[in-house]
């Protein structure tokens with residue numbers, strides 16, 4: 632698996648607090664089958680003023696410990712951007728994309744979107760970036776109106792879901808929206824958004840197994856491996872959610888189940 636949303640860099644946001652905690656998280660990710668990840672520290676004005684040089688410096692620290700302790704995992708630089716008026720100029724100035732691609736990971740307040748949220752997403756696209764909304768299933772405006780989410784997805788905005796959301800880590804309302812999104816194929820990537828081992832469980836493997844058994848192995852592969860790999864290669868993501876839905880119907884239909892039970 633490739634995890635494109637993690638807070639593993641030490642001491643620069645509310646994720647890992649020191650290099651030892653960074654290593655613990657990396658070990659836990661590796662144990663769940665993650666072979667590559669993108670470090671995405673928060674960038675929020677006045678709270679987490681992380682720059683490209685801070686991120687690069689912390690990345691080297693983490694790469695050194697990975698090498699020293701011979702852990703089989705690869706780490707790329709990235710950022711989780713808070714949606715604020717100067718965010719586009721900050722990204723351009725500091726090169727805050729995911730793994731040097733054109734993809735950017737963006738979040739906002741959970742309870743309500745800023746008035747110009749869509750305009751900012753659109754402006755990113757105009758500038759040649761490809762926005763991914765971080766943990767879309769956690770946002771109240773989408774919980775109350777899934778059609779709004781679909782409208783955004785139809786404008787080629789991509790959606791990242793947290794592994795824990797599917798399994799109820801953030802409560803029932805988030806889980807319900809996450810399951811609906813999976814059912815209609817309105818999700819492009821699943822990632823851990825890990826902040827530490829004491830806070831929330833990582834659950835990448837459990838979430839993978841859930842998607843593989845409730846939808847299909849092929850869909851799990853796209854969400855946990857193929858699309859994340861396409862980000863690292865700066866290639867277009869698979870986003871045909873109609874296709875996911877058809878696939879789900881084919882593999883999960885009652886008729887097919889009866890056929891296999893009675894060998895019809």
Ligand SMILES: [Fe+2]
Pocket residue numbers: 636638711765824
């Ligand atoms: Fe995050």
